[in-house]
Amino acid sequence: KAGVTQTPRYLIKTRGQQVTLSCSPISGHRSVSWYQQTPGQGLQFLFEYFSETQRNKGNFPGRFSGRQFSNSRSEMNVSTLELGDSALYLCASKRGDTYEQYFGPGTRLTVT
Amino acid sequence: GQQLNQSPQSMFIQEGEDVSMNCTSSSIFNTWLWYKQEPGEGPVLLIALYKAGELTSNGRLTAQFGITRKDSFLNISASIPSDVGIYFCAARETSGSRLTFGEGTQLTVNP
Numbered sequence: 412k413a414g415v416t417q418t419p420r421y422l423i424k425t426r427g428q429q430v431t432l433s434c435s436p437i438s439g440h441r442s443v444s445w446y447q448q449t450p451g452q453g454l455q456f457l458f459e460y461f462s463e464t465q466r467n468k469g470n471f472p473g474r475f476s477g478r479q480f481s482n483s484r485s486e487m488n489v490s491t492l493e494l495g496d497s498a499l500y501l502c503a504s505k506r507g508d509t510y511e512q513y514f515g516p517g518t519r520l521t522v523t
Numbered sequence: 524g525q526q527l528n529q530s531p532q533s534m535f536i537q538e539g540e541d542v543s544m545n546c547t548s549s550s551i552f553n554t555w556l557w558y559k560q561e562p563g564e565g566p567v568l569l570i571a572l573y574k575a576g577e578l579t580s581n582g583r584l585t586a587q588f589g590i591t592r593k594d595s596f597l598n599i600s601a602s603i604p605s606d607v608g609i610y611f612c613a614a615r616e617t618s619g620s621r622l623t624f625g626e627g628t629q630l631t632v633n634p
Binding site: 415442444446453454456459466467469501503505510511512513514515516517 | 563573619
């Protein structure tokens with residue numbers, strides 16, 4: 412069974428731009444969560460989607476948003492990028508009835 | 524918010540040695556998970572624990588869900604060079620499915 416895939420793997424943007432990251436969960440997994448990983452803050456929860464609905468949200472500004480499609484694929488968008496948004500963005504999927512999340516390889520975003 | 528205190532932050536050991544790391548919190552959790560992350564990759568799930576007192580093994584790895592539900596530990600026996608990486612604990616709150624992560628333990632194994 413294929414794992415979680417994320418595209419693109421690497422991205423360089425400039426301040427003020429916006430970016431969209433994509434995540435395809437493991438087949439059959441309907442829950443997708445997004446995390447931001449930085450050396451200083453560790454893994455921080457952004458939001459979780461289940462059946463196209465946001466089920467949970469972390470403490471990030473409104474510039475961070477996401478959505479989920481009917482095939483469970485998810486996207487997250489960051490608008491008006493700031494230097495501090497440089498991070499590894501990880502997507503994780505799980506079946507609806509378990510708590511074991513499986514991560515993708517991440518998208519490394521660099522904001523210059 | 525809830526926090527997990529993971530220790531040690533880093534470990535430098537010789538191949539063949541046993542390793543122990545733990546996570547503690549002042550909050551109660553219903554699920555503990557342990558992950559390993561290698562450079563350039565996402566975290567990989569190693570062990571999941573669902574009951575207080577539960578002891579679970581995965582090869583040379585053993586993890587336990589603390590009786591108080593506020594802590595968990597991970598042991599690695601007879602370490603090998605490919606054990607190198609960052610190990611994270613993660614815990615699920617008593618309601619919902621959101622995970623909180625520890626700060627990670629950076630493990631270095633010298634051959």
